[in-house]
Amino acid sequence: MKFSVQSKAFAMLLSVGLVAGCSSTGDTMEDGTYGSDVAAIDQEGGSTVYGGMDGEGVSSSDLSDDQRQAAQQEAEQVALRNITVFYFDFDTSEIKQEARDVLIAHARFLADNPRQNVRLEGHTDERGTKEYNLALGERRASAIQRFLIVNGASRGQLETVSYGEEKPAVHGSSESAWAQNRRVELVFQ
Amino acid sequence: MNTHNAYRQGFPLATALTALVLFMLVAGSARAELLIRITEGADSAIPIAVVPFAESGAMPAGDKVSSIVQANLTMSGEFRPLEPSRMLSLPAQRSEVYFRDWRMLGQRYVLVGQLNRSGDRIEARYELFDVNREQRILGETAGASVNSVRTLAHHISDRVYEAITGDPGVFSTKLAYITLNRTGNDTRYRLQVSDLDGKRARVRLESQEPILSPAWSPDGKQLAYVSFETGKPVVFTHELATGERKKAADFPGLNSAPAWSPDGKSLLLTLSKDGNAEIYRLDIASGNLTRLTNHWAIDTEGAWDHTGKGIFFTSDRSGGPQIYHMERLGAEPKRITFGSRYNARARPDAKGEYVYYVHQRNRAFHIARINLKSGEESVITRTESDESPSVSPNGRMLIYATQRNGTSVLTVVSANGGAAYSLPAADGDVREPAWGPIVR
Numbered sequence: 001m002k003f004s005v006q007s008k009a010f011a012m013l014l015s016v017g018l019v020a021g022c023s024s025t026g027d028t029m030e031d032g033t034y035g036s037d038v039a040a041i042d043q044e045g046g047s048t049v050y051g052g053m054d055g056e057g058v059s060s061s062d063l064s065d066d067q068r069q070a071a072q073q074e075a076e077q078v079a080l081r082n083i084t085v086f087y088f089d090f091d092t093s094e095i096k097q098e099a100r101d102v103l104i105a106h107a108r109f110l111a112d113n114p115r116q117n118v119r120l121e122g123h124t125d126e127r128g129t130k131e132y133n134l135a136l137g138e139r140r141a142s143a144i145q146r147f148l149i150v151n152g153a154s155r156g157q158l159e160t161v162s163y164g165e166e167k168p169a170v171h172g173s174s175e176s177a178w179a180q181n182r183r184v185e186l187v188f189q
Numbered sequence: 190m191n192t193h194n195a196y197r198q199g200f201p202l203a204t205a206l207t208a209l210v211l212f213m214l215v216a217g218s219a220r221a222e223l224l225i226r227i228t229e230g231a232d233s234a235i236p237i238a239v240v241p242f243a244e245s246g247a248m249p250a251g252d253k254v255s256s257i258v259q260a261n262l263t264m265s266g267e268f269r270p271l272e273p274s275r276m277l278s279l280p281a282q283r284s285e286v287y288f289r290d291w292r293m294l295g296q297r298y299v300l301v302g303q304l305n306r307s308g309d310r311i312e313a314r315y316e317l318f319d320v321n322r323e324q325r326i327l328g329e330t331a332g333a334s335v336n337s338v339r340t341l342a343h344h345i346s347d348r349v350y351e352a353i354t355g356d357p358g359v360f361s362t363k364l365a366y367i368t369l370n371r372t373g374n375d376t377r378y379r380l381q382v383s384d385l386d387g388k389r390a391r392v393r394l395e396s397q398e399p400i401l402s403p404a405w406s407p408d409g410k411q412l413a414y415v416s417f418e419t420g421k422p423v424v425f426t427h428e429l430a431t432g433e434r435k436k437a438a439d440f441p442g443l444n445s446a447p448a449w450s451p452d453g454k455s456l457l458l459t460l461s462k463d464g465n466a467e468i469y470r471l472d473i474a475s476g477n478l479t480r481l482t483n484h485w486a487i488d489t490e491g492a493w494d495h496t497g498k499g500i501f502f503t504s505d506r507s508g509g510p511q512i513y514h515m516e517r518l519g520a521e522p523k524r525i526t527f528g529s530r531y532n533a534r535a536r537p538d539a540k541g542e543y544v545y546y547v548h549q550r551n552r553a554f555h556i557a558r559i560n561l562k563s564g565e566e567s568v569i570t571r572t573e574s575d576e577s578p579s580v581s582p583n584g585r586m587l588i589y590a591t592q593r594n595g596t597s598v599l600t601v602v603s604a605n606g607g608a609a610y611s612l613p614a615a616d617g618d619v620r621e622p623a624w625g626p627i628v629r
Contacts, residue, residue, distance in 0.1 A: 091509060091531070127554060129534040129547050129576060130401055130621065131446045132503055132510050134415075134422065135459065135466035135487040138443050142465065161421045162443060166399040173574070173592070 080105035084186040085169075086144060087179065090125070093139040095147055103144065106186060107151030114154065119187040120144050122162040123169070125178035130164055137162030144184045233607070234269035235353065237262060237298040238291060241273050242313070243281035246306025249335050254304060254313065257342035258349065261360045264386060264610055265350065265586065266603035271296055283316055283325060291320045300349055309335050315345055317352055327352040339388060356583045360385055363625035364588065365393075365403040365412055366599060370617035380414060382429065382625075385601075387612045393427065403621060404447045409628040413437060413447035413456060424458060426473075438471060446489050450497065457481075457491035457500060468502055470518065481518055490534045495541035501525075503533040512546055512559075525559060528566040532557070534577070538584035543604070545569075545578040545587055556589050558604070570602065579624040580604070590620040 080102045087096065095103065110116055122141030124133040141160035149155055170177040239259040262268035271294060273279075280286045281303045291299050302315030310332050317327035327348060333341035340361070347358030363382050370377045378400040383390035394400060398417035405412060412427045424438040424447050438444040442461035446468075449456055456471045463480070468491040470479045482488040486506035493500055499516040510533040513522035526532035531549035538545070541561060548557035548566075553573035559566045574592035581587065581604075588601045593611070597618035602609045613619065 091505075127574075128510070128531060128549070129490065129503070131459065131490045132487065132505075132533045134401070134443060134445050135461070135489045138461055138466065139487060142461075160442065163399065163417070164401075166401070166417070173595070 077105045077108065081109055084188075086184045086186075088140055088182045088184075090178070090182065091128070091136065093136065093143045095143055100147075103147050104151050107148045107153045110148065110154070110157050111152035114157065117157050117159065117189045118148075118153075119189055120158060120160045121167075121185045121187060122160065123167060123181055123183050123185070124165050125181040126165045126168065126173065127178065128165075130166075134162050134164035137164045140182075140184045144186075234267060235298070236271065236296050237268050237300065237349075237353075238271040238276060238294065238296045239273075240276060240279050240281070240299065240301045242301075242315070243279075243303040244306075245303070248304065248306065248311070249338055251338065252342075254338055254342045254345065255300075255302065257339060258300065258346045260386065261343065261346035262349070264601065265360075266607055266609070267350075267354065267585070282314075283318075283328075286318055288318070288320055288323045291318075296320050298349075298353060302345070306335070311335055311338065311341060313341055313345060315348075317349055339384060343384065354585075356585060357627055359581045359583050359586065359624075359627060362582060362627055363409065364599075365405065365623040365625065366619055367400050367403065367621045368614050368617055368619045369597070380412070380427075382412075393429065393432070401621065402446055403623045404449060405623055405625045406449045407451055407453045407626055409626045412623075413449065415445045415447070424456070426456075437473070446491060448492050450493055452497070457493070459489040459491065468500070479518070481515065482522070492535050492537060494537050495539055501535035501537055501544060503535065512544065525561075525564070526566060528557070536578050536580050538580045538604070539582060540584050542584065545580055545604075547576055547578065556587065569605065570600075572600065577621045579622050581624050582627045588622040588624055590622060 083102045086099045086103070088094065110118065120141040122137030122139070124137050138160060141162055145158045145160050148158060165181070168177070168181040169183065170180045239255050239262065241253065242255045259270045262270050275294065277290045277294070278285065278287065280301045282301060286299060286301060297320055299318045299320060300315060302313055305312045312330060312332045314330045316325055318324065319326050329348060331341060331344050343360040346360040350356070350358030350360070362385055364385055365380065365382050368379045368381060376397055378396050378398065379392045380394040380400050380403060381390050381392050393412070394416070396416060396418045398420070400417070401415040403412050403414045410429060412429065414425060414427065415422050416425055422444050423436055424444045425434050426437050427434045437447065437456060438458050438460060440460050440462035443459055443466055446459040447456050454473060456473060458469050458471050459466050460469050461467070465485060466487045466489050467480060467484070468482045468488050470481055471477070481491070481500065482502065482504070484504065484506050486504050487510070488502055488504045490503040491500050492502070494514065499514060499518070499520070501512055501514050502522070503510050504513050504522070505511070507524065509530045511524050512526040512532050512535045514525050515522045525544070526546065529548055529550050533547050536545045537543070543558045543560060545556060545558045548555050548568060550568065554575050555568045555573070556570040556575045556578045557566055557568045569587070570589065570591070572591040576590045578587055578589045585604050586601055587604050588599055590597050591600050593613070596613065597620045598611050598613040599619055599622045600609055600611045
């Protein structure tokens with residue numbers, strides 16, 4: 001597999017999450033204070049950076065903590081939403097545990113943006129029959145669709161289509177190619 | 190050409206069709222043709238001498254009628270034609286046949302004939318002899334235009350086959366299949382129809398989006414198939430003579446797995462408009478739909494049984510795909526395959542003896558068949574990535590798609606798995622063969 005959902009999500013969280021967290025809260029920061037400074041700010045709870053701006057000590061420090069936390073959460077959500085491909089085991093349409101947080105992030109985003117539509121494209125590997133795979137690809141797309149609806153997206157935003165085994169992400173007949181081809185792709189429209 | 194865009198932008202169907210037709214004319218027919226490779230012969234094959242036919246008048250260039258007959262009989266896996274170079278004489282009619290000579294050569298049957306050209310037609314007189322009984326078992330004439338020598342040769346092959354085996358020959362039947370070419374980012378799916386030996390191939394539809402599941406109407410005049418040209422799976426029917434196409438099913442979700450009823454009046458379809466993949470019967474004239482399955486599992490790949498009253502289909506209601514039989518529409522389905530975790534895409538023969546299907550064993554996919562009387566399941570292919578079995582109308586041969594050197598090719602085997610020949614595309618993949626009906 002090119003990358004696992006888990007490891008990519010984690011890396012995105014670390015990088016995008018921290019940087020975005022700074023930029024959205026650090027109104028008084030000048031350009032160039034990012035990078036290595038980010039870690040220091042984080043360790044010290046932000047008080048040294050924000051202190052000059054706020055007149056009233058503790059409470060203002062709490063507020064900026066909240067803001068920062070919210071921004072960081074938002075950044076985490078953005079990072080999660082960078083993942084738009086979800087993988088499945090052979091002949092199953094069961095959503096993997098590690099995909100759930102990512103899908104919840106997508107569902108929340110869709111709930112917050114009701115005009116955003118998504119096409120859920122279901123795929124299978126090349127093994128087995130083409131017509132059964134067409135139905136299996138659709139079942140995978142429908143499983144994702146249901147999960148998104150349960151978590152806040154509305155049905156009208158979600159269109160499913162199955163390509164069965166017709167559009168592999170990776171050509172070839174190896175376990176690795178098959179694993180990358182058993183998938184649902186979210187295509188934002 | 191891009192049918193996909195044409196539809197999306199809302200061009201009228203006629204415009205899109207014109208584009209298609211134009212492109213079909215451009216597509217080279219030689220490139221479209223399949224090559225034939227005989228990979229093995231059956232031990233039990235019947236020895237027959239197809240004597241080169243005598244000729245009077247100018248014959249068209251290309252393969253000789255008797256050579257085509259000989260190739261056809263070889264292809265069936267049931268005959269072992271004698272090399273003409275080993276023949277002691279080349280008789281053209283009864284008075285010239287010396288049975289002792291043919292017995293000496295170990296032959297059981299001898300076919301002789303003569304071709305006469307008059308104007309732009311060719312008339313064939315041919316006779317088939319049983320060497321042991323020293324009897325003529327067939328003596329007929331047949332004619333065709335000079336441009337249709339292959340049609341004439343296939344007809345003679347059918348008559349010879351039937352005279353010897355008692356079953357109708359299938360050499361005049363057609364194959365439909367899908368070829369797939371990928372060049373860089375360009376992908377071309379082509380629905381093609383050819384003779385059984387891959388000759389006379391014609392592209393009927395070309396698209397950058399997938400074309401799947403071609404299915405013949407029982408009169409051989411139409412194909413139904415799934416095309417993604419509008420961005421989602423839609424079932425079309427396609428009149429071959431005129432190129433006229435109609436959308437048979439374009440519901441939300443899946444529209445797939447078309448199969449014509451024996452009377453040609455309805456189609457089995459897999460639709461997911463009511464939630465998940467279920468099998469429906471579409472009455473073509475009225476457009477009425479009848480739902481035939483009702484289960485949370487996948488139900489697909491419907492195929493009529495030989496009675497025309499019941500259907501076989503694939504369902505994963507037991508956990509993995511298995512084949513079920515519904516004896517009458519609406520009756521409780523009975524599971525018929527048990528041999529492995531994956532059995533799918535049933536194709537019954539016309540006699541109700543066997544059902545052929547895709548069968549997974551030890552990670553490989555083979556074609557297997559089940560004897561409906563005994564319930565015995567047996568694997569009949571030795572290749573390992575086998576898909577899309579389609580039975581000949583006489584039940585004696587089977588065509589399927591398999592992988593060779595990373596390319597998809599078609600392989601024809603005798604129904605018991607004995608003999609085989611393959612039909613690779615000259616270029617790219619060829620898959621999803623559908624064996625056409627006998628057209629009388």
